[in-house]
Amino acid sequence: MFFQQILNRCLTAGAAIYVAACSLVVNAAELSYYLPDSESYSAQISKPSQVLGVGVGERHLRHDQLLAYMSEIAGQSERIKLTEFGRTYQQRKQVLLTISSPENLANLDSILANRQSDTVGENDPIVVWLGYSVHGDEISGAHASMLVAYYLAAAQGEEVNQWLNDMVVVIEPSVNPDGMDRFANWVATFRGNAANSDPNHIEHNQSWPTGRTNHYWFDLNRDWLLLSQVESVNRLKMYHQYQPNVLGDFHEMGANSSYFFQPGIPTRTNPLTPTKNVELTQTLAEFHAKALDNEQRLYYTQESFDDFYYGKGSTYPDVNGAVGILFEQASSRGAQQDTVNGLLTFEYGIKNQLLTSFSTLRGAWQQKAVLAEYRQHFYESGLKQAKKEKYAGYLFTESKDNTRLNLFLSKLAQHQIDVFPLTEDFRLNNRVFSAEHSYFVPLAQRQYRLIQALFTKQTEFVDNTFYDVSGWTLPLAMNIDTSQVARTWGLKLADQPWQEKTWQKGSMKPSDIAGSAYAYAIEWQDYLAPKLLNKLLAKGLQVKVATKSFTSVITGKERAFAAGTLLIAAGIQEQSDWFDVLKAESDLLALPVLPLNTGLTIKGIDLGSHSFKLIEQPKVLLVGGYGVSQYEAGEVRYYLDQELAIPVSIVDKQRLAKLSFDDYTHIVMVDGNYADLSKGLTKKLSSWLQRGGVVFAQKRGAKWLAEKELLKTSFASKEQLDQLFDSDALNYEDKQGLAARKRIAGTIFAAQIDTSHPLAFGFQDKTLPVFKNSSLIMNKPKVPFATVAKFGQTPLLSGYADENLVNRMAHNASLVAHNVGRGRVIATTENLTFRGYWQGTAKVLANSLFFAHAFDVAAKP
Known part of the structure; x- marks a missing residue:
């Protein structure tokens, strides 16, 4: 009933109110536009314009300007403590502002310690965390954070004093500093003196990659659970130190929307989230509605978004005893933009974020006792539920x-x-x-x-x-x-839980000196083995890979080595210090290097066998640019650059025709639209493959190769997939549900992988979990031995996929590889490095770089 009343109010108000409000541009950047005149403010606290030289919303600030203002008022106010808790990949500071009464700040360590031990006293303050602009181009939140901080530092009213006494407010002014600056610089570059509200103007349309993502083009709002990015790792330490009761997560959405706050669609809440959490979210929603009603601003709830995936900033709190709330403001994506609701200004968006920041604080303060009790019950009920499993x-x-x-x-x-x-x-x-x-x-x-x-x-x-x-x-x-x-009888465990520690260094005995062994072996199973291999190749060592297994004697004991083992033979090294390099690099990564004292093995191939293949150091070209998924390109870039230390040359696909492919050993094509690549470029790529190049492609990159007959397989067409679903008996209201059934949003399947294939070196189990976030289905090719991995009869492991799609996938290919002349083409329909945490399949990409020429699968033209 409450949300229907909200909807009715908005419909009654109509778009005219929105237009009028959005058109308020005169003096909009003044504090009087944003903050109530009814309160007095301390003159000792600087206003944003006094530090920055411009009013809030006049310009799109850079992160250093935002930080400069926050640092200034933190030094002026006894209500604020500013903490640097990390650095981004581009070395921008990550900061938190802890804002409360001077008494609470003086006792902050004790307050937080109580939260760690779940001994929160009746009079202890609750904690409210406000995080802004995790997507760097959703920048209205970051600007609103200055106004929230100023108000809490300078306002002298009774209400703010109550807030400060009873709450610890944590502000993260910019969750994504690197993305924020990428976007701010874009807008500054194209914004003119005369405001341009045309949605087609370049100011409102970013190039590739956008400011949404961080340095490695990751969506940080998907990384709370996965922790692949340094910003997330740094933040989570602080989150669990403060353990908030409420977290506000401030975003932007399309310009033609209005304003959204949770709760979202009720049926899309994760079942692990307690019902009381949803009730509290609805209670706080009344405060947001009132704040926006008072300003006659349009909004909606319960129509979109969900609370299912716990890796987002508004959902991770829900599984940690807090109430997470998503806010979405229609984005001007610049100074101002024409929309279906009238002129939308940057200042208008900032004020909406400010209004709901205050409504979050107001609602949390009024519900402080309920929130504190909920958090306590959350953990107690969890323990009770665990015992019932x-x-x-x-x-x-x-x-x-x-x-x-x-x-x-x-x-x-x-x-x-x-x-x-x-x-x-x-x-x-x-x-x-x-x-x-x-x-x-x-x-x-x-x-x-x-x-x-x-x-x-x-x-x-x-x-x-x-x-x-x-x-x-x-x-x-x-x-x-x-x-x-099921039961722990007989299970003997350590008294203390595992704690992270420095891994043991030193992979060789001190007696192992250069020339003392015939050769050295490095097993390939470890995740960092490709990094060590690349470092050795980069420093000039000659390294081979065993394409078959062998057994040798080490310190008097037999040891079996699987295919994929690396061999550094003393007799073929070309530089005098090769052993020192080998030992130093292996020690840094704490990977064992095993001495082999003879080339004669007791089983399998001998060390001089032609089944040992010399490895070439890869030089990788990653295709990027407009139309290519910046997320998948970023994931590949992150894995190769950050985790394997392999330099990656990222080239806009529109520039490919101007390059010599002979400068590269590998070309990587992630998901994207490649239809605009010319016939001449296709011929150029084919010729390079014939001469020995290697293409690794995933998803639509792989499909494009098949369409150009460089990949000898086919894909299920959209028409074929549509035929799997009967829509004759469906009504119009079933349209969205049918679309959901046809979609694989992000699901885990079991692939059966050929562990004897060089692309599968390092894998022990023939069943490999893979991640799929598209409905692309690659048919099993007729080329013998070209299918490296395929799906079984019942491949679904985790997540949703319609039975029709699962059945269509069964027995078809997940990973295909074959020759093209002297070159190789390798293709998959899965995302092997998804969001930087799919470390179970990432090695397939490494194997594609190092071992592509270790297999030979002829494909007829």
């Missing part, structure tokens, strides 16, 4: 890849999840879990709901429409073998 926890193991195991453990620890090492081997379902490599996550702990969120393999849902991904299971993403444990 049919299993006690999760047991996981990884014996071959210490790096990937430690990355998994680290993510769990950052989420405050306790994980206990085994102290004795444990038998479960006729299988022995080694104490050396196995760990246990008990359900009965404070983060019960978050554990379920990370480990769940849900495949059935009340509502099949998803704003974001439907499956994100962390163990599957990192290819960590996990089992549910």
Whole structure:
């Protein structure tokens, strides 16, 4: 009833009010436009214009200007504590402003310590976190943060004093500083002296990549759960230090919208979120509605967005005892823009964000007792629910890849999840879990709901429409073998949970000196083995890869080496210091290097066999530019650059015709629209492949190769997929539901991978979880041995996919590779480096760079 009343008010008000309000541009940047005149303000606190030289909203500020103002008032006010908690990839400061009464700030350490131990007293303040502009081009929030900070620092009224006494307000003025500056510079470059509201003007239409993303073109609003980016890792430490009761997450949306605040669509709330959370969100919504009603500003709720994926800034709090609230303001994407609702100005958007910032504080203050009780009950009820489950926890193991195991453990620890090492081997379902490599996550702990969120393999849902991904299971993403444990009898665990520590350095014995061994072997299973290989190649070492297995004797014991093992033979090295390089680089990465004292093996290929293939250092061209997914390009760039230290040349696809492909060994084509590439360029690419080049392509990049007959397979057409769904009996109201059934928003499937293939070197299990976020289906090619990975009969592991699509995928290809002349083409319909946390499949990309010429699969023209 409440939300229907809201809708009726908005409809009654009509667009004319919005037009009038949006047209308020005269003196709009003055504080009197934003803040109430009824209160007095301390003259000791600088106004934004006094520090910046312009009023709020007159210009799109850079991050350093925003930070300069926040630093200025933090030095002036005893109500503010400014904390630098990290640096972005471009070395911009990440800061928090903690704002409260001087007494609360003096006791802040004690207040936060109480929250850690769940001993919050009746009179302890609640914590409200306001995070602005996680998408750098949604910049109205960052500008509103200055006004919120100024008001809390300078206002002298009774209400603000009550807020400061009873709340600790945390402001993150810019969640994405690198993206903010990319966007601010764009607008500044194209904004003229005469305001231009034409939506087609370049000021309102960014180039590639946009300011939405961070340095590596990641959407930071999807990274709260995944923690692949440094900004998120830094922020989460502070989040769990403050453990807020309410978090406001301030965004922008399309210019032709109005204003949105949660709750969103009720059926799209994650079932792990307590009903009370939704009720509190609705209660706070009344405060937002009142604030916007008083200004006669349009808004809506419950029509879009969802609270299902816990990796967003407005949903992560919901699984951590808080109430997260998403705010979306129609974006002017510049100074002003013509919209269906009239002229939309930057100042108008800033004030909307300010109004709902204050309504969040006002509502949280009035509901402070309820919020405090809810947080306490959240964790207590979680423990009770854990004890009702049919299993006690999760047991996981990884014996071959210490790096990937430690990355998994680290993510769990950052989420405050306790994980206990085994102290004795444990038998479960006729299988022995080694104490050396196995760990246990008990359900009965404070983060019960978050554990379920990370480990769940849900495949059935009340509502099949998803704003974001439907499956994100962390163990599957990192290819960590996990089992549910029904009972813990006989399970011996360490007294203390796992804690991150410096990995042991020193991979060789001191007695191993240059020339003392015939050759050295490096096993390929570890996640960092490709990084070590690239460093060795970059420094001139000759390295080969074993395409077949072999067994040698090391310190008197037989040791089996799988295909994919790297070999550094002393006799073929061309530089005198090669061994020093080998030892130094392996020590830095803590990867073992094993000495082999003879070229004669006791089983399998000998070390001089032609089955050892010399590896060439890759030189990679990544196709970018308008029409190419900046997210997927960023994911590939991040994996190669940040995790493997491989330089990547990013080239706009419109410039490809001007380049010599012979300068590169590999071309990577991620998802994108490549229809505008000319026939001449296609011929040029084909010729380069014939001469020995390698193309790795995923999703629509792979489909384009197939259309140009460079990839010898075909894809299911849209018409073929549409025929899987019967729409004859459906009504118009079923249209959205049918579209949702045809879509794979983000789902995890099981692929069967040929572990004998060089592209699968390093993988132990023939079943590999893969991530799919498109409905592209690649048919299994007729070329023998070209299918490296395919789907089985029932491939769905986690997330939603309609049964018709799952059945159509069955037995078809996930990864295909074959020759093109002396070159190779490698293609997949999956996203192997999705959001930087799919470390379980990323090695396929590394193998494509280093081992593409280690396989030979002829394809007929």
